[in-house]
Amino acid sequence: MTAPVIQISHLRTQFDDFIVHQDLNLEIHAGEIVSLVGGSGSGKTTLLRQMLGLSTPTSGTVRVFGEDINDCGAMRRQQLRNRWGMLFQHGALFSALNTLDNVAQPMRELRALPEDLIRDAALLKLSMVGITPKDALKMPADLSGGMIKRVALARALALEPELLFLDEPTAGLDPDLSESFVSLIRGLHQQMRLTVVMVTHDLDTLFALSTQIAVLADKRVIAMGPPQEVIALPHPFIQHFFLGERGQRALEVLREKE
Ligand SMILES: Nc1ncnc2c1ncn2[C@@H]1O[C@H](COP(=O)(O)OP(=O)(O)O)[C@@H](O)[C@H]1O
Ligand SMILES: [Mg+2]
Numbered sequence: 001m002t003a004p005v006i007q008i009s010h011l012r013t014q015f016d017d018f019i020v021h022q023d024l025n026l027e028i029h030a031g032e033i034v035s036l037v038g039g040s041g042s043g044k045t046t047l048l049r050q051m052l053g054l055s056t057p058t059s060g061t062v063r064v065f066g067e068d069i070n071d072c073g074a075m076r077r078q079q080l081r082n083r084w085g086m087l088f089q090h091g092a093l094f095s096a097l098n099t100l101d102n103v104a105q106p107m108r109e110l111r112a113l114p115e116d117l118i119r120d121a122a123l124l125k126l127s128m129v130g131i132t133p134k135d136a137l138k139m140p141a142d143l144s145g146g147m148i149k150r151v152a153l154a155r156a157l158a159l160e161p162e163l164l165f166l167d168e169p170t171a172g173l174d175p176d177l178s179e180s181f182v183s184l185i186r187g188l189h190q191q192m193r194l195t196v197v198m199v200t201h202d203l204d205t206l207f208a209l210s211t212q213i214a215v216l217a218d219k220r221v222i223a224m225g226p227p228q229e230v231i232a233l234p235h236p237f238i239q240h241f242f243l244g245e246r247g248q249r250a251l252e253v254l255r256e257k258e
Helices: 046-049 076-079 099-110 115-128 133-137 147-156 175-192 202-210 236-243 245-257
Strands: 006-015 019-026 033-039 059-064 083-085 163-167 195-200 212-217 220-225
Touching: 019 046, 033 046, 033 099, 033 202, 046 059, 046 163, 046 195, 076 175, 083 147, 099 115, 099 133, 099 147, 099 163, 115 133, 115 147, 115 236, 147 175, 175 202, 220 236
Parallel strands: 033 195, 033 212, 083 163, 163 195
Antiparallel strands: 006 019, 006 059, 212 220
């Protein structure tokens, strides 16, 4: 088996007296779509931020592409950053930049490509997410919620990442938009051979996309595996989360896929 894309070992996170993660271990392998689930306050966002190097654990190690991201120089960390894309929950577009410039921004920051190439590449990324050149000049304030997510995704893909992080990618989208976003991610995953790590509460999205589910409870990852295996485990959080009323409909969709 190849080395994991992400390897978290003996991670501990503590804020004052409050322990969020304790002896947390997690391995994510290339090509997987891993959904991180857990109760509110279980430390999902914190864990995602730690994988991105935006937050440092109290102890333990976070390796991404084999490098300890808290123990490599600033330059090395920047090189690692260029190999992943992140879609923040609320899109987080730059409001003063138009759609095209938002997507072009990570490429411009690299200062390595000529401007006409950057524009073409940005338009190509936008077309991948279904945004036409006509809409490329619109400002974020003039875009719908679904379009903002698409543009933010195009920006996350700007540097052709091997690894994509998604925080609640379908939160706030109506069911139709949510479904088209799911197909979009699935298509990109196949085309670009991405590894995807996402946090989601939306069981439809979760079952439609995940090849693996990692369950965060009791301050650590209590279970990880294919959806069908994980939901069969007797842990109270898992039973409550997946097999409550809202889980039933999503599960039916999963069964239909088989
Ligand atoms: N910078 C911080 N300082 C103090 N407490 C924090 C900080 N970041 C997160 N927490 C706390 O850690 C816990 C986990 O937070 P978070 O990772 O946002 O959970 P989740 O995303 O699973 O809802 C929460 O109780 C939160 O209040
Ligand atoms: Mg969160």
